[in-house]
Amino acid sequence: MTSPDMTVGDLIALLSDCDRSAPVCLAMNPFFPMAHRLAQVVQSADETGQTVVYLAEGRDEDTQLGHLPPEVAVALTWQGPVQAPPRRPRRSAGGN
Template sequence: MPHTEMTVGALIDLLSVCDRSAPVRQAMNPFFPMAHRLEQVVQATDETGQTVVYLAEGRDADTQLGHLPPEVAVLLAWQVPVQTPPRRPRRTVGGQ
């Protein structure tokens, strides 16, 4: 059975019933950033009584899509931009 991606429209529909001033939180691992499918939006109250909206991934085996693209990890400030090292001249057959 193919798994469908959640669309922005579906996410907006789910978020439209939540408190608009509530922060949105998602638990992720910035030290090993991976891309995950979003499946649920849950509005709850935290320990301080503040309304919070949580975004959750699914439970299916294919929920984890693979590594997060490096440019996204950089935009999230989870990784620093990496420049390719300068190229060295190639050695010739004679070792020079």
């Protein structure tokens, strides 16, 4: 049986393809997608004694970076791709 939880090994494997100098942010709240600055990594144990690693946002007021870029929300399947509505011809000043 496989666990639905991402492991540290899974995270390292996913990060290994990324630019090592890029900042790391947390994508939070699929209903109001925001980006947050990652500040800490803490290892602890849960109530069953299993080791768990927590990624935490910072406490500074600039920790929340703003809205998540739409392409990221789409890639996370938190939002569907949005297309602009088709343009209608403009009416002339004479009402035609």
